[in-house]
Amino acid sequence: MEYLNRLLLKGNEAVVYGALLAGCDAFYGYPITPASEVAHSSAALFPKLNRTFLQAESEISAINMVIGASAAGKRVMTGSSGLGISLKQEAVSYLAAFELPAVIVDIMRGGPGLGNISPEQSDYFQVVKGGGHGAYRCLVFTPESVQEMCDAGYHAFSLCEKYRMPGYILADGVIGQMMESVTLPEPTTYVYDPEWKITNKTNGEANYLTTIYLENDDLERRNHLLQEKYRTVQENEQSAEEFFTEDAELVLVAYGISARIARTAVSRLRQQGWKVGMLRPKMVFPFPERALKKIARSGKTRAFLCIELSPGQMIEDVKLAINCELPVHLAYRLGGNIPSVAEISEKAVAIINAKGGDRA
Amino acid sequence: MTEEHVKFGKSKVFFDTFERRPGPIKKNMHYCPGCGHGILHKLIAEAIEDQGIQDRTVIIAPVGCAVFSYYYYNCGGISVPHGRAPAVGTGLARALPDDFVISYQGDGDLAAIGLNEFLQAANRGESMSVFFVNNSTYGMTGGQMAPTTLPGQKTVTSPCGRQIENDGYPIKVCEMVNTLAAPVYIERVALTSTAKIMQARKAIRKAVANLKERKGFSLVEILSPCPVNLKMNAKTINAFIDEQMSRYFPLGCFRDEPESKVKHYAIRPVHDPESVKKVLFPPKLNIGVASDFKNQSKIFENERRIKIAGFGGQGILSLGIMLATMGKLRNFNVTWLPSYGPEQRGGSANCSVILSRNLIGSPVIDDNCNLLIAMTQVALDKFMHELKPNGVLVYDSSTMRVPTHIADSHPVFGIKALDIALGLGSLKCANSVIMGALSAILIDRYLEGADKMDFDRAFEEAIIDCFNKKPEVIKLNICAFYEGKKAVRF
Ligand SMILES: Cc1ncc(C[n+]2csc(CCOP(=O)(O)OP(=O)(O)O)c2C)c(N)n1
Ligand code: SF4
Ligand SMILES: [Mg+2]
Numbered sequence: 001m002e003y004l005n006r007l008l009l010k011g012n013e014a015v016v017y018g019a020l021l022a023g024c025d026a027f028y029g030y031p032i033t034p035a036s037e038v039a040h041s042s043a044a045l046f047p048k049l050n051r052t053f054l055q056a057e058s059e060i061s062a063i064n065m066v067i068g069a070s071a072a073g074k075r076v077m078t079g080s081s082g083l084g085i086s087l088k089q090e091a092v093s094y095l096a097a098f099e100l101p102a103v104i105v106d107i108m109r110g111g112p113g114l115g116n117i118s119p120e121q122s123d124y125f126q127v128v129k130g131g132g133h134g135a136y137r138c139l140v141f142t143p144e145s146v147q148e149m150c151d152a153g154y155h156a157f158s159l160c161e162k163y164r165m166p167g168y169i170l171a172d173g174v175i176g177q178m179m180e181s182v183t184l185p186e187p188t189t190y191v192y193d194p195e196w197k198i199t200n201k202t203n204g205e206a207n208y209l210t211t212i213y214l215e216n217d218d219l220e221r222r223n224h225l226l227q228e229k230y231r232t233v234q235e236n237e238q239s240a241e242e243f244f245t246e247d248a249e250l251v252l253v254a255y256g257i258s259a260r261i262a263r264t265a266v267s268r269l270r271q272q273g274w275k276v277g278m279l280r281p282k283m284v285f286p287f288p289e290r291a292l293k294k295i296a297r298s299g300k301t302r303a304f305l306c307i308e309l310s311p312g313q314m315i316e317d318v319k320l321a322i323n324c325e326l327p328v329h330l331a332y333r334l335g336g337n338i339p340s341v342a343e344i345s346e347k348a349v350a351i352i353n354a355k356g357g358d359r360a
Numbered sequence: 361m362t363e364e365h366v367k368f369g370k371s372k373v374f375f376d377t378f379e380r381r382p383g384p385i386k387k388n389m390h391y392c393p394g395c396g397h398g399i400l401h402k403l404i405a406e407a408i409e410d411q412g413i414q415d416r417t418v419i420i421a422p423v424g425c426a427v428f429s430y431y432y433y434n435c436g437g438i439s440v441p442h443g444r445a446p447a448v449g450t451g452l453a454r455a456l457p458d459d460f461v462i463s464y465q466g467d468g469d470l471a472a473i474g475l476n477e478f479l480q481a482a483n484r485g486e487s488m489s490v491f492f493v494n495n496s497t498y499g500m501t502g503g504q505m506a507p508t509t510l511p512g513q514k515t516v517t518s519p520c521g522r523q524i525e526n527d528g529y530p531i532k533v534c535e536m537v538n539t540l541a542a543p544v545y546i547e548r549v550a551l552t553s554t555a556k557i558m559q560a561r562k563a564i565r566k567a568v569a570n571l572k573e574r575k576g577f578s579l580v581e582i583l584s585p586c587p588v589n590l591k592m593n594a595k596t597i598n599a600f601i602d603e604q605m606s607r608y609f610p611l612g613c614f615r616d617e618p619e620s621k622v623k624h625y626a627i628r629p630v631h632d633p634e635s636v637k638k639v640l641f642p643p644k645l646n647i648g649v650a651s652d653f654k655n656q657s658k659i660f661e662n663e664r665r666i667k668i669a670g671f672g673g674q675g676i677l678s679l680g681i682m683l684a685t686m687g688k689l690r691n692f693n694v695t696w697l698p699s700y701g702p703e704q705r706g707g708s709a710n711c712s713v714i715l716s717r718n719l720i721g722s723p724v725i726d727d728n729c730n731l732l733i734a735m736t737q738v739a740l741d742k743f744m745h746e747l748k749p750n751g752v753l754v755y756d757s758s759t760m761r762v763p764t765h766i767a768d769s770h771p772v773f774g775i776k777a778l779d780i781a782l783g784l785g786s787l788k789c790a791n792s793v794i795m796g797a798l799s800a801i802l803i804d805r806y807l808e809g810a811d812k813m814d815f816d817r818a819f820e821e822a823i824i825d826c827f828n829k830k831p832e833v834i835k836l837n838i839c840a841f842y843e844g845k846k847a848v849r850f
Contacts, residue, residue: 003641008681008688008696017640025629026454034700048639049630052454056447057480064444064477068451071438076451094441117700178723179681179696181688187636198418198436199459208430208437215382264721340726
């Protein structure tokens, strides 16, 4: 049979296609706008491949089902939006402590509280900084297109498995709801069967997973091991796209829908002769420190401008990455509003005209 | 269940020595003297051994005094978040159709923080057996009130005794579960005498046998002593359980069905690439163009930005999808962004479609729009300002008057889309009527060379692509398209 591999899909659907092509065995979720199509398409597609789809009774249950499936050595995913992610946090901390891989999709909406269903990027702190208890990190992919949603769904599993840690696909309402044409990757032929799964034995003893360490020294050792792993991830897995950064006086920093707007702003400003560029983190943990540092020390760039649908969350990581060596500005909208290309462009021009503006 | 003799000594399901237990004590369990958990562990171990399923059993440890059950059982083990064992168990049971899942939970864990997870798993008839240790208190955290603490019973958080006015009545878990259809087996037992322990042993064996026979969801509630926190000795606590607890929580079998009303079939995921492709990849239809095909008309040299707006039910979003699909079929990069959410519910609806040969930046259209399709006056008023000076306006003249106050630079076309669609018997095809009109406009004014011939074909292909399996819908939309095309007057 001959197939096409090009489809017009919503971001929320593409991430499910990517996951299924990566061999994801199970999806557990609870409906929430604007992430619902992640559950809808999972419900439609997983059973067709004899894989598990279950609408859980809550996000708490869903993520705990994920723990079960992952402990059993399966590739498993859940998806939600901010409120549901808040509920999942305890179990995400456990996943990190168990060192269990799992993929969590967060299609961010307006907050705090019930907020609204329009796009925001204000889950950055709770997702990137370890929103649950204890010192842990998760891998965080930040797709800016429907193709990248598919690619993230496809690649997240193997990276989570490589480091045995949970990972987020952090997108916003626009990236989740928009449709674009997507080229599907080939179905994986890799057979996932981790030896640590709890149905296996190690030295004749049944495996077990726990997160409790009563002795302080044991728990400290455990934490050191985790931190060591996070440092390795930070060292090896940074990922970013540079767009006209080479000679840029001003570099916009943005991910997700903000990056799409920044991209248009940069293109239009370049046509008018302004030396602007964009650094787009494709992952925000690990944060692309090296790329930012290099730009900051290029001698060409005078300032950065973060574009966020949050009052400034990612900007903290930008400042840390460049050790506040250059001014870092912020343009943002909230409540589901999206900054216009014109707004961003004006702000960029103002900063360039002010020779980079004040140091942050 | 054949063997009925009691085994002495340690079950082989336990480790010989408890090396997983930190500190110097490796022979004994960590439970207090007189604690029910130890006896219960033993009974469960024996039942697993009797059924010969040790190698395929996973025991979920709760948060509570039994959090360390993996010190003792040489079975798959996982110590999960407080109250969530049945949810973790669901993930395990669904993933492991050949293995056996036991959830071991205290009363705080199961009936307070985890009541929802527990009831829902019971209600789904998950393939698992739950051993529910009702010791009427929170043992691990130092004897606080539990959902099963009796009225008047003193704990550190009910120092004057549990007060119904403040704390409500204790929860009768077996009785509650007995209202659900799915569970196969529900029994409450105690550990206060040899006879009762023998009955408990029987119940536990039954629940483990049910696992092996894949019968579904079993629950055994065990009234269990926590002498330390109840500040009693072995004798007085047994009297407390027999005389007070058992009165509120009567012992006995509530249900023992031959099979569950809910049947879960073993799920064996399909991974072979050919089957995966068959489900996920679209079949090759006889549509589309070669991968190096390029429309030649000048208008396609730049990004084309289209806004479609009206109210829900007019096919606004699908009109956008048709355009995006046409673009996709002609090798353009496309974006389609809907207004989503409450607006959809009966209110206004709009979508933005961008076609480009290059990477598309923002999918949001708030300026530089090349084409506005307005299906209501409100939509027109709201989005007219986004249109470029030479941008084209197409509006539905069956619902709107000829727009005034519109700059002369805008080419404006009215089409009676709703009327024509109604005439064809379905409001739903108003969007295809618009597409027909658009075809006439574009061919007359904007398309060049072979593109003039290609537009209608691209539309038909898009309709086939969108409605692949619905020939009636395809026919209706194509018919509407040509009606729309006919109706445009220049
Ligand atoms: C989310 C969360 N809340 C509270 C606790 C503290 N905690 C640990 S055990 C426990 C109560 C356990 O009581 P029960 O389930 O009756 O088990 P028992 O120790 O009596 O066997 C509590 C509240 C916790 N570990 N996690
Ligand atoms: S506190 Fe109570 S339940 Fe916990 S081990 Fe001691 S006696 Fe057993
Ligand atoms: Mg208890």
